[in-house]
Amino acid sequence: MRNDVRALRTARSLSQAQLADALGVSRQTVNSIETGRYTPSLPLAIALARLFQTPVEEMFHDDDQARAEPTA
Amino acid sequence: MTMTKPVPSPQRRRPAAFWATPAVSVALGLAMGAASWAGGDRAFAVFAVALMTALAIALVVAASYSETVGRLLDRRDERITGLDRDASLFAGMVLVVAVLGGFIGELATGGDGRPYSWMGAVAGVSYVAALITLRLRR
Numbered sequence: 001m002r003n004d005v006r007a008l009r010t011a012r013s014l015s016q017a018q019l020a021d022a023l024g025v026s027r028q029t030v031n032s033i034e035t036g037r038y039t040p041s042l043p044l045a046i047a048l049a050r051l052f053q054t055p056v057e058e059m060f061h062d063d064d065q066a067r068a069e070p071t072a
Numbered sequence: 073m074t075m076t077k078p079v080p081s082p083q084r085r086r087p088a089a090f091w092a093t094p095a096v097s098v099a100l101g102l103a104m105g106a107a108s109w110a111g112g113d114r115a116f117a118v119f120a121v122a123l124m125t126a127l128a129i130a131l132v133v134a135a136s137y138s139e140t141v142g143r144l145l146d147r148r149d150e151r152i153t154g155l156d157r158d159a160s161l162f163a164g165m166v167l168v169v170a171v172l173g174g175f176i177g178e179l180a181t182g183g184d185g186r187p188y189s190w191m192g193a194v195a196g197v198s199y200v201a202a203l204i205t206l207r208l209r210r
Contacts, residue, residue, distance in 0.1 A: 026139045029151040038151050 002061040006034040008052045023047055090135070090146040094128035101125055168195055 009019050009030075016034075020027040023044065032038035033048075039060075040048065049056045101124025108117035135142035143149040144156055175188035 024148055026143045026149045026152060028139060029149055032151060041150050044150060 001039050002036055002063060003033065004054075004059050004061075005030075005048060005052075008054060008059065009034070012052075019051075022051060087146050087148065089148075090142075093145055094131050097124050097128040097131070101128075164195075168192070171195065 009016070014022075016030045017027045020030045023030070025044065029038065029040075033040055045056050045060065049059060052059065101121045104120035104124065105117040108114070108120055131141065131145065135145050140152060143152040147153050147156075171188050171191045175185045175192055178185045178188055
């Protein structure tokens, strides 16, 4: 699942370690989320959304769902 | 967009969960040591206590250097906790296959399948019990 976490983080001049500390997770986990190798749980996704003041659905992009939706 | 929530400083105090695995390691060493001592093998008793205590110390020290080890112990990171869960599941499945192999091997050599039959039964009953408990909770 693609996401905008890296863009949101760098826009705020935060390091992965700083974001990890703010979320209470490891730096490795932040990196895995940013690279799309790990999809966070709903509580962690909400924590990210609150931190970045961005709706979850605008931060994470379900490509499979986008392909399934009919185009106008 | 601005971030209103300040980034807190890293929390250095280790939660109680962090000490669970090292404590279990030491407790296992003491149990093995007591059993060996009672069985008359005092050299192995001392070795078992020393080995399991050394393992506990190694875990605590490694946690200071390795983020993975630290988060495996304190269980605060959902991804690493998930890795631990999946690795435990894999190890459990390997163990079940080994038990089934031992059971079949025992039957092939004229045995009645023990102790593998008991181990397999414990695994099967544990699985069903866990499934029912989890089903009631979720």
